[in-house]
Structure formats: C-alpha cells, structure tokens
Amino acid sequence: MEDRLFSPVGASCSRIEGWEKVSGTARFTDDIAVPGAWFGDVVRAPVCRGRLREIRFDPAFDWSRVTVVTARTLPGPNVVHMIRDDHPIVAAEEIRFLGEPVVLLAAPDRAILAAAMAAVHLDVEELPALLSLDEAQERLALSREHVLASYAFSGGDTASALAGSDLVVEGVYRTGHQEHMYLEPQGMIAFPGENGGVEVTGSLQCPYYVHGALTKALALPPERVVVRQAVTGGAFGGKEDYPSVLAVQAALLALASGKPVRMIFDRRTDIRVTTKRHPSLIFHRTGVRKDGTLLGAEIDIYLDGGAYVTLSPVVLSRCMLHACGAYRVPAATVRGWALETNTPPNGAFRGFGAPQSLFAMERQMDRIAAELGMSPLEIRRKNALRTKDTLPFGQVLEEEAGASLVLEKAVALSGYEALKAAPKFCRDERGRCVWRGVGLSLFLHGGGFTGSGEERIAGRVRLTADEEANVEIFVSSTEMGQGASTVLCQIVAQALALPLGKVRHVPPETGLVPDSGPTVASRTVFVVGRVLVDACRTMLRRLEAAAKEWFDTAGRKVYSKDGYFFAGEERLGDMATLLSRYVRESGGPLTAEATYTPPEGFFWDEATFSGDAYKSYSWGADVACVDVDATTLEIRPRKVTTVLEIGRAVNPVLAAGQAEGGTLQALGYAYLEDMGYGGGRFRNDRMATCLIPTAVDAPEFAVRFEELPTRHGPFGAKGLGELPMDGGAPALLAALEDALGVFCDEIPLSPAKLLEKLAARKKRNCAKESEGDGA
C-alpha cells in the first residue's frame, strides 16, 4: 500500500496567517480605516454602589453635534444578553460597580467627544458597597441575596470517610484577580446597516455570542445583525464575554447617529472595566490514612463574581468539577458559591475556574504530604487517578488516564529528585546568593463544555470545495493567536488527504458561517475539529457515490483511502481529481455540513450535578525550579518542565507555544500579577503597574507532549489551550516552599508577603525555643 498522499496532522507547519502578522499587514480592529466614522465613549459611574439621581447635560455644550444614548433612549431591553439577563447596557437607576456605563456618547472627532464627556455630570447618591470576597462570604450566613450561583455534589459518604481517617488536614486557599492583558485592547466598530440593521467588526472570540447580545438589545431579527471578527490580538477568555458589552454600546451609537462608530479602548479603560479572573476563597478538609491514601474530602469554594452574573455559574461549575484535581478521592463533598460584589463583573479567563480549584487542591496535597512526612511526589504517585477510577461526581474514566504517565515523565525529564536533594542555598549565574527550590504539580483539564453543554450548543460546520479542489472551512471558531486557523486546516487536510495549502479557514462572519459554538473551553480542536472530520466523511461518501457512477466498478467496493479512491484493488484517482470532476459535473461547489453528534454512553444530570462532566480529560504535570534572592526575596522562576498529555499534538510547534505561553501566564498569576485591588478599584491600572512577565522574567521551558488518543477527538486529539494555565501556580509555590521552608496558600505572592511569612516563622521558632527554655 502506498503512503498517504498528504498527512499534515502532526506536522509543525507555520501558521497560515503568519506572513500578514510578521509584515504588519494583518488588520486588527483599530487598523481598519473607516472614512467618516465617529468615535464612541462611555460616561461611567464614579462610585462602587449608588443610586443615580440625575444625569445633567451641561446646557453650554452644543449637544446637536453628538449622539447620546441613555437608559431612556434604548430601542430594546436594557440588557447585555449572557447567561442571565441581569447585566444592563447602561445603569438606569442602580449603580453596582465603579466604572459601570451610564451614558454612551459618539462624536465626529475626539476633541468634540472629550468635550461632551466633560459636559455630562452624574448626580449619584453613594450607597454602602460589598467590596471583598471575604466580606461576601461572611455575609452568606445572614443572607443569600448576593448569591449569583450555587451548586453542590457528593460522591460517597464524606462524613464517615473523614471520621474514619487517621488524619484530617485543613487548609484555606486564596487566589486574586488576574488581568488577561491581551496585547490588543478591546475594540469594536459598528456600522449602521440597511433596513435599520447593524454590522459590527471587532476583536472577539465568539461571533454568535455577540450576535445574540445585539439582536436582543437592539430588538432586531437575527438576519439584520452581522458580526465579523477582525484579526484578534490575544483574548484568553477576555474576549469571550466583554465584546458583547462593547458591541452593544457601539451598535447603539451607530444606529442612533447613523454613522459608523469606533470604540477602541485605551489600556487604562480596558484594565479598569473589563472582566477579570474570578478571585477565589477555598476551604479544604481532607481525610487521609497514615500511608497517604486519600479517603475523603470536603471542599467549599467561594468565587467573587463581581457585580453581574456574566458566566459565573459556568465558571463555578468547572471550578468545582476540578476541585479534587487528578486524584482518586473515594468520598468527596464539594460545595460552591459564586457571590456578587460591587466590583467589575468577573468572567472567562483561560482555565475558567479550574486554575483556582487546582491551585487549592495541589497546595492541599503538599500540605498533607508535609503533615505525613511524605514527599510531594510520593503522595501524588499514591493517589493519581487511574483508568476506570470513578470521579467524585460519578464519571468513570473509561479512556486511559494519563496522570501517572505525565507525572513520571515530568519527574524523569526534569531530574526532580536530584533537584530536590540539591543544596537549597547556593549562588546563581550572576553570583548572587539565592535560595533554590523545586516544586511539582499534577493536574487535569476537561475538554469541551461542561456536562451536556456540547449537546446544547450542537455545533455545526460547513465545508465547500471548488473546481480546483480548494476547500473552505466555514465555522464560527476564531483565530486569536492560539492557531485555530492553522490546526483546523490541518485536520481537514488530513481527513481529505489534501495538501494543507488547499484548505482555508474562512474569517468568521455570522450568517456566512454556521454556529460551531464559541471559541472557548479548549473545544476548538477537540469538538469542532471532530465535527469537521464528520463533514469530511460526508464529502468522501459523496465522492465515492459519484465514483460508482463515473467508473465501471463492477460491483467492487468503492472506498477512499489515504487520498485515493479505489474500486477493490483498482485505483480510480486521487482526491483532488475526483473533487474537481465532481464540482465540474455538478455545476457548483461541493458542500458538506455536519452537526455535533453526542458520543454514546455519556450522561450528565445537571440537577444532581452528577455523571459524565467531560468527554475527555487532558493531563499535565509541571516541575518548576525557582530562585529566591537571599538578600531581597525577589522570586525568579528558572526553569519549568511541563509534560502534557493531549491525545494528539496536531501541530507540535504551535502546541508548544500554547504550553509555554499558558505556563508563563500561570507563573505570572502566582507571583507577579497583582492588580492592587482594594476598595472596589484596581490601583494598578496601567501596563507599567499591572505587570506581566517580560522576556527576562520568563524561565527556560522544557515541553513534552504525551499522546493517549481519545476516541472522541479528531485523530485522537484532546483539548490543550487551557491545560497549561492549571499547573504553573501551585508548582511555583511548591518550589518556593522547598526553597524557603514556608508554606504559602495565597496568590499573588510577593517578596513582601514572603518576608511576612519568614518573620512569622521566626517568631514561632523563637516562641518554641523560649517554651523549651522554660520547661
């Protein structure tokens, strides 16, 4: 048998839109010139909570030159449609967070716009506000009115398991806000369309989310709203929910003014008002046997949802479903609450709740290990999930579990045990005295939507082929830097055995592309890729049927294999030839569509929060090496080894880019990215203060992929995008513990906080010594 004609899956081809990006010719939203476009801006609430008494428009200003939209002049409901329709477009009376939109303005130029902004005065009665997660959690005992969502599930008899344990270990863990800091700020351009419709082009992840929000807010039929994605400069979840807000604002102004309206955020506004990662407060009680075997766990999770629901219920559920990490916990009770506070709404961010609960679980494992005098590695080896184990919500791991595999590979590849045994106090390359430590983390990430989410979305895709056998992919899945355009083309080219250059991902535009679902939840390759393979099959079946008519197949079986069509042993022709002929003879492009088909044997019960939460799990283990400057306590990640099991690496180089970039975000989350939150505002609202790692801060990476193919993804591939976000923070804190001997349970960590920890330990030690003296 001959080799496959073309086999792009597994090849590290360069990204398809690469030249545009390296030559500066890729058009991001703000790069699109729109002659005659107006500029839009938003007058925002000056308090965290309050009652809007009056909006005063300075009579000295000539208001005929600008367009004004307030709650009174909306054409439809005052709602930015998301999960629950609680999020107003502009505050009508109640103000729930600092920076909440109150008045929308558009003007023909920036100077007039600035003057108009200054001529609006808000008369606001300030009210007491709920400004911290701790406070919200305490208030839960008194009232449930600020609960945005709450779930619970139990597997096994947790109370008995804890009661029967040799040891019950308790821990409290906290994580802070995190800013996405995509390099391209949010931006949207709205154009008034014909028949009172509207078209928007912007930086976004999910065209149909924006479409849904626009049809609702503008009370327009779906066909009169068009949403196009411009080249998008990073998103990480930050452009999942917020673009709906911005698109509605821009569209309202465009419709009211009759002009195209640009709304491009400057960095400061972007940091102040867009969504962040949910801060968390997580309580663990874990029962263990002396030998380290986990017996039971009780986990209470509180997430700070901010002022409105946004995606908090879904973030909470993923957070809870990952709460026991990659471990076998025979009896577990997990309870979770997403709480409302008077802060900007928190929303989607790579990992979507899992980084918070995995951080807590991984730290808890280290804490248990320390209490038992075990090594962090041994306790993980002992409890790592195995194939056929049952997760606390009842899912049985039918496919091969990768926990032990990634753990052992990461340990071997990094030389973990030698690093662990190496001297803690040494000198770095620059000759500085440092405390050096190594830490590890083990984690998993469920691919695709939680529970029956994929069934609800029922993603659809379409392929077309023309006479030259050029194939176009029509999906709403977007390229935002993660490589979707390239890997989806690789998957289709593989399924059709065509050269990669023959396949193109059409820039998403609602109406033109079917709704393949949002570009989130590590689902683009795993779910959409699979549906595309189904569409390719449809295409192949059609061609096989045609081949039966075109050739004298004399009852032999007609089939396609490796890019050729056969009748029995006889080769009829290659893919490109048959495709061309089909298109020529049928007088139009060959089109194939497919819709997500739920795999058999999966069941999820939303009401009881039990069943098969995810169709597949990806697995990861990180080993982080850190130096802490002995004189300043500056934290410096030196090297991170990350081993990720992702079923199949469709494009290894792009995949490695996901692993490295995601891991660096996770490290930044742990020790650097402090938004300076307090009193309802982010003190660090500039790039110079809201820091992300530079090239000098980034450690050396060693990335390795393992492949345990899943039956449910294309060519065995699972989800990858979010997995690297899960393990970096706990591994880094474990490394710090190894270096300094202090246990940290809170991120972001800073040298000043480390000093507090060291001082507290010193005090404890002194107290112990003096006790000893007294005895």
Place this chain on the structure above:
Amino acid sequence: MRISLLVNGTEQVLRVPPLRSLLKILREDLGLTGTKEGCGEGECGACAVFLDGMLVNSCLVPAFQLHGREVVTIEGLGSKENPDPLQNAFLEEGAVQCGFCTPGLILASRALLNETPRPNREEIRAGLSGSLCRCTGYERVVAAVEKCAAGSPEEAMRGFGARRANGSRSDGPPLPCDGESPRVLFPRSIDEALRMLADADVPPTLFAGGTDLMVPGSGEAVPECVLNILDIPDLRGIFEREDLLEIRAGTSMDAVAKNVVVRECFPALAEAALSFGAPAIRNRATIGGNLAGASTAADSPPALLVLGASVVLESVRGARTIPLEEFIASYRKTVLAGDELLTKILVPFRTGREEVERYRNFQFFRKVGSRSALTISRVTVAASLDTDAEGRIVHARIAVGSAAPTVRLLERTGRFLLGRTADAAARREACFRAAEEVAPRSTPEYKRWVVEQLLGDFLEHLPGGPRCDEGGVEDR
C-alpha cells in the same frame, strides 16, 4: 506644524499638532497600521520603530522632534520577496501567535542583532525586555532570534533605511502653523536655549526624550510652550575633564550605560543606567530628565549621589554648580529656577595620590523592582566606599531610592562607618542605622529589610569575596 520626514524611504510632508505622537502619525495620518498601540505609555513596545536607525517607542516621540528625520517601520523592514530573515525565523520557530506584539518584537530583535550580532540567550532576553508578549512565553521568540544571529552586514543595515541613498534631510526647525498649541522653541545651542528661557513670559516646559511627558495622565494639561532640548548638540556627550567626568544633561541613558569611562570608573552609575527601562526607552530618555523629574524611584540619582556628583544649572544670569543632594529639593521638586537649564552632571574622579594609590574603592548599585526588567524601583540602594590598606573605611556614601519621599543620602549611616572596618558588629550597626534613616511609605517593613540586607551584603563582601557558600541567612 509642518514637518517633513522620510518614512520607509518615502518623503512625507505633514501638517500636524506639535505633540501628536509618531505612533498616531504613522497609524492615522500615513495609514501604516503595522505599528501597534498596546499601552500608549512606552511600556509594551508594540509601537517600536526605528528613528534615525535607533529603536524607539513611537508613542513617546512627538511630531515636533520628527522634522528632517527618518523612520523605518515594520512595513519598511522587509517584503515578501525580500523578507528580513527575522520575519521568516519568527514564522518557522512559532514565535508568532496573536501577532499584535510581533512587529515591535521583530524590530526590537533587529535592533539587538544590529548592535550585537551574536547575542547569547541572556542578551536576547535583555534586548527584548521592552517588548511585552502575552501569548508565547518568549521561548520561541528567543529561538527565532538565535536562529538569525550573525546575519550578513546587509541585514544589519535594515532599519537604517534609505537615507544614505536618498540624501534628503531637511535642516532647521519645522514651520509652525497659526494658532497651534503648544508653541515649540527649537534652540540650536545651550546659549540660545538660555536666551529663550530668559525671554519667555511663562516658563516653557523643557522637553527632552519625552519618556515622562508623553505619558498620558502623568503630567498636567498641554503646556503653552515647549522648549525642545533634545536636539541641542552641545547638550549631549560625555567628556573627560582633568578631575571629573562631565556628562551633558541631554545624553541618553543608553549612551551613559555604554560609555567606557562610566563603566570603568563609575560602575554604580553604569549599572543604574542599564537597569533603566528597556532599550527603546534608554535610547530616548536623558540623564538630565531622569534627575530633573526628582522622582524617588528614578534610577540614576542614587548612583550619582554616592559618587558625589554635582549639577550645573545655567541661565543668562550665569552658571551655578551645586551638589546633587541640594538640587533635589523635595518630593518631585528641584531647585531649578524658571529660567535655568540643567546642562551638566559632573562626576568627580578619585584623584590625589593617596586616594588613588592607597585606597580601594568599592561601588554598589542594586535596584529591586517587581519584575526582573522594565520595572519601576521598589527599593534601590547605592553605595560607594573607600577603604585603606588596613580595610578601614575612609570615605562612605550610601543612598536609597523609593525608600523615602525623595532619593536620599544616608548621611548618618555613612558617618558611622568612617574609620571602622566592616566587621560583623559594624555591619550590624550600620544596617540598623540605615533602616532607621529611611522612611518608606508602602510596604515599609519589606523595604527597610531590603535596605538592611543589601547594605549588609555589600559591606560583608568588601575586602574579600562573597561568602554565601559558607552558611545561610540566619533565619534558615
């Protein structure tokens, strides 16, 4: 004003407001949208371009400094037919994800390779520290640059554009337009600048590299009048005088960091200049501007303080030379009068037979920021000590930044050390005094502790080498 400049080899004549940034001119007036705005304050590097062959953040360059200059943007770097090897390498190595930071990163890489053709990984990371990327984790970017190291000389010319071939360069200041604001004055010499300052009704805003003034929200409203001091030739340069080094105030931080005499005689200052911002910022920011801002977080003042530097303030009334510690009056204030210009920084050499032959000089500078590069000082400690043959301290100056409302000389600590050897008792007492002498506002415990630690570390290593292999921090 009317300006004429060469952009990617094409002459452009524009009528623009004087403070309009090069970034806006490129994107909005010339349609060159490959240059991106990620932050608008010189932090992210997405707007980096070459200005007269030098990497700058275009958001910090005002129009009035562009007349007669030459700009090369990503659009001018390479074409599909003749790409810069970096463009290919970025693609092949997977150094591109979302692509928003990519043009700036490629130009920063080009600047690095033009200056350092065979950088090691550490040099690559430092060279790219002013270009933030949120997607890649930088690993693949470093690999791409490594792949292009030691390119041909023609490649190294990329970014210098076509001026040599074209030869057109307008001289003289740009023509102002009626009613524009601010009014910009273009002195060609220090003397002319001083006359302009003397003649002004309202003191003009002195404008050099713009790395502070172009940041929105950092300053007051648009000034009425701006005096462009960046392009005064005799305000730039580093000169060796008999007993001191004269650094003209308009000298860039980059030039200070790379000056051979500074590196040899004043390593504390070289270190301070090198820790300042990132390459594109160091190319524009001037040492005079760093002093005149009087920020406690500024990088060069602690180093200059311990080196005993003076500043020369000139006006038509004459010149005065005052010690740097007297120049910085209070929080963000200097003693510079409205008609005065900071023209020189004088750093004394160690002279005198005894000083040079018998005493050994030790210098120290350490900035602690929140991250390893491109960072604002959280606390800075600088010191310069002389010891005699017996190891006794005969001269001691210690200064801190970000640990008090202004940069501060720790005079009592310095006095205490005089005549002592840096034995354990003296070290402990000196550190204790230093911690008393600082007055940090935020995280005071941490900052005090760091001042103690850094000073103690420096003193401990005075006569011999560091001893950190012998035992740990006492806490362990």
